[in-house]
Amino acid sequence: MKRALTTTALLILIATGAAHAAVTDTDGDGVPDSAEPLLHTDPMNADTDGDGLNDLADPAPFFAENPFAASTATAIAPFHIGELLVENNVDPVAHKDAPDHLEIQVVNDGSTDLTGFALYFTLTDADSGVQEGYILHPDITVPAGGDARIHLDDSGLAGHLRANPNSIYVISQAAKHVSVTMGLDGFAPVTATMEKDAGGAEQAD
Numbered sequence: 095m096k097r098a099l100t101t102t103a104l105l106i107l108i109a110t111g112a113a114h115a116a117v118t119d120t121d122g123d124g125v126p127d128s129a130e131p132l133l134h135t136d137p138m139n140a141d142t143d144g145d146g147l148n149d150l151a152d153p154a155p156f157f158a159e160n161p162f163a164a165s166t167a168t169a170i171a172p173f174h175i176g177e178l179l180v181e182n183n184v185d186p187v188a189h190k191d192a193p194d195h196l197e198i199q200v201v202n203d204g205s206t207d208l209t210g211f212a213l214y215f216t217l218t219d220a221d222s223g224v225q226e227g228y229i230l231h232p233d234i235t236v237p238a239g240g241d242a243r244i245h246l247d248d249s250g251l252a253g254h255l256r257a258n259p260n261s262i263y264v265i266s267q268a269a270k271h272v273s274v275t276m277g278l279d280g281f282a283p284v285t286a287t288m289e290k291d292a293g294g295a296e297q298a299d
């Protein structure tokens with residue numbers, strides 16, 4: 095009798111645990127939080143790669159096709175990508191090292207403020223060849239003759255875009271090839287590339 099009770103209690107515990115895991119889906123995409131790292135997707139983002147298909151429905155949940163691939167615009171864009179940092183970031187206020195993340199400086203070469211950018215970037219792992227691709231829409235205004243910086247990380251800081259914490263940027267120690275393309279409607283897209291040294295995303299010193 096005692097043995098039966100213990101078994102029943104265990105079954106209840108297991109069932110409760112399973113039910114709990116099944117419903118812990120923070121971003122509501124149908125992929126439990128506990129499974130998102132296995133898929134290399136973001137537990138806080140229902141559409142990790144930004145291609146419009148949620149993580150459960152997406153056959154390649156961390157790869158979006160290049161949205162600029164079909165662009166036929168030839169007009170020279172009124173901006174360029176200045177600094178493209180993939181590591182060795184600096185906190186501009188504290189003047190000290192900041193944790194490694196993707197940081198893009200957009201420089202406005204024209205005489206009117208610019209807004210409405212689309213951003214596409216890929217990360218290619220130098221060892222495995224695995225490639226990730228993400229589409230984002232940074233909510234920035236780049237003032238005429240000035241610049242603005244886009245930060246991608248999971249810091250939650252104001253103005254920072256969220257980056258996938260289960261990306262190869264974070265979990266792979268291999269070197270990476272990074273390509274960033276930015277576009278504004280009506281203009282040819284602008285691309286910059288950078289190599290990231292071997293080593294994971296570092297914490298600030």
Ligand SMILES: [Ca+2]
Nearest residue numbers: 119121123125
């Ligand atoms: Ca989820």
Ligand SMILES: [Ca+2]
Nearest residue numbers: 136139140149
């Ligand atoms: Ca997700």
Ligand SMILES: [Ca+2]
Nearest residue numbers: 143145147152
């Ligand atoms: Ca997707």
Ligand SMILES: [Ca+2]
Nearest residue numbers: 152154157158
């Ligand atoms: Ca996809």
